Amino acid sequence: MIRAEQVNKYFYAPHEIHALKDASLHVASGEVVVILGPSGSGKSTFLRCLNRLEYAESGTISIDGADVLDPKANINTIRAEAGMVFQSFNLFPHKTVLENLTMAQMSVRKRSKAEADEKGMMLLKKVGISEKFNVYPNQLSGGQQQRVAIARSLAMDPKVILFDEPTSALDPEMVGEVLDVMKSLANEGMTMVVVTHEMGFAREVADRVIFMDAGRVIEEGTPEAFFNHPKNERTQTFLNQIL
Amino acid sequence: MSLYPGLDAPRTKAYTTIWTGIFFIGLILGMAGLYTATKSVDYVWRWYQVPDYFYYLDTIETVSEIDGMISGIETKDGATLVTVKNPGETETYTLPTESLLAAKGDFIYAGDPIGSQKKWRPGLLLYGLWITLKASFLAIILALVIGILTGLMRISDNPALKWTAITYIELVRGSPLLVQLMIWYFVIGTLVNRLVMDLGFSKIPTLWFGILSLAIFTGAYTAEIVRAGVQSVNVGQMEAARSLGMSYFEAMRKVIMPQAINRILPALAGQFISLIKDSSLLGVISVRELTKITREVVTSSLQPFELWIVCAALYLVLTFGFSLLVQRLETRAM
Ligand SMILES: Nc1ncnc2c1ncn2[C@@H]1O[C@H](COP(=O)(O)OP(=O)(O)OP(=O)(O)O)[C@@H](O)[C@H]1O
Ligand SMILES: [Mg+2]
Secondary structure (H helix, E strand, O other), X not given: OEEEEEEEEEEOOOOOEEEEEEEEEEXXXXXXXXXXXXXXXXXXHHHHHHOOOOOOOEXXXXXXXXEOOOOOOOHHHHHHXXXXXXXXXXXXXXXXXXXXXXXXXXXXXXXXXXXXXHHHHHXXXXXXXXXXXXXXXXXXXHHHHHHHHHHHHHOOOOOEEEEEOOOOXXXXXXXXXXHHHHHHHHHOOOXXXXXXXXXXXXXXXXXXXXXXXXXXXXXEEOHHHHHHOOOOHHHHHHHHHHO | OOOOOOOOOOOOHHHHHHHHHHHHHHHHXXXXXXXXXXXXOOOOOOHHHHHHHOEEEEEEEEEOOOOEEEEEEEEEOOEEEEEEEOXXXXXXXXXXXXXXXXXXXXXXOOOOEEEEEEEEEEOHHHHHHHHHHHHHHHHHHHHHHHHHHHHHXXXXXXXXXXXHHHHHHHHHHOOOHHHHHHHHXXXXXXXXXXXXXXXXXXXXXXXXXXXXXXXXXXXXXXHHHHHHHHHHOOHHHHHXXXXXXXXXXXXXXXXXXXXXXXXXXXXXXXHHHHHHHHHHHHHHHOOOOHHHHHHHHHHHHOOHHHHHHHHHHHHHHHHHHHHHHHHHHHHHHO
């Protein structure tokens, strides 16, 4: 589903940073991959390179066979297949909850309003906030907003969803409700790449865990192997710090 | 103090009452001062003449152009046909029945009225107000379009678009509107009208050059406001829209612009209120807008005090009306 090989990414401002160093990642269809790593290790950058929110300087990235880094590729159709959920939700504040879900369905997927509404309501029910379909995002709690954001990306029927620390901006008591939605998605066989600091989620839901440090992928394995028998020294220190 | 309530002890009731009183006393003193000052220069206020410049009763006479006898009066569909006849010629005039003065068989000379009617007509000030309103309205629409396009060009990464926008903005903001008006009228206007007439079309009315120069002037400021508004919308909004597969322009139109416009509405309103007031400069290229009309009327009526005060009040009505409209939009938008 996702193949990223030897991806390199630099930032030039405010000073030059080599943010990704030959990072590679393969995600099979239906797989849940969790990316762990200390702050500044390049997790978000890697995730954002996958749907070209950041343009990687070198390497190859493909989603469902489509070459993401090809300048001639239609990036919009590729992105429609790869949903993204942000740490800060990024709901459209001038649109109601339901409109947040239907806008791109109509303009990108060319669905009729009735179709989009129906799909939107179905997904809101699924994430458990269908009664709030007509309110504006700022009237929702953080957890509710994030669930709407997940529903918004699901509305496009994506082949994969990328999560960038979806629970980091939430009050502790709301983390659970968002993780529950993500778990049920994983159980339904959705392909997911998740950057998170929720070790419980990684242990329980991930098929594979990837550990990044200083722009490199330095360890990769099943949650079982990763948490219980980390091979790399950096991984061990990281796990000791947080567990 | 009202910005920071609670930082100082609350004001007493007497404090509020006394200072409110002082405000009104000041207001009354000011007006009384103005009144006595005009008395001392023997100015005669004639406010009763002012309504005539808005609406007045006009007398319209239908006069015969020939000598002759009224040979026939016929009423058809509420209008009356009067036929004047002499051995050589026949003329027929149509007029409203109730305004008929002549009777059948009357002998009249050329220049004699056959009928006379009174009709309410809009006065000069109302005409000027209309031109100001029309020019401002069209210029605002045009400035908004120019401003949004240029604002988007300004943040584009295409060097041609970006530098066109920067050049335009800097050029326009660098010189006074009055000078730009002169250039539009005397330079561009002359060239364009020569061209247009060589091609066999009729001249473009001066008003259009005025509207265009106002729009182009305000458009440059609007562009900077639009740019600031777009940049004030969190990048996350664009990222969210794009990662759903929307194109740049779609995301701009449906996600970024609505939020940006909402935020810049007060600044835009200020700019467009300036435009309404700046339209008073159009008089110098002989567009008969409110200010120029007032000057004309003052010259003929010799009532400068009343007329200039009325003129200012009319601008106030326009600008205040406009800001009320924008306030309505603002509350609706959020
Ligand atoms: N837009 C940017 N411009 C410049 N430097 C950036 C930019 N985005 C990220 N970086 C830098 O790239 C490196 C990797 O950042 P990234 O955000 O990917 O880390 P992260 O692993 O997601 O960290 P965190 O857990 O704090 O979110 C950091 O050194 C960061 O400062
Ligand atoms: Mg991050």
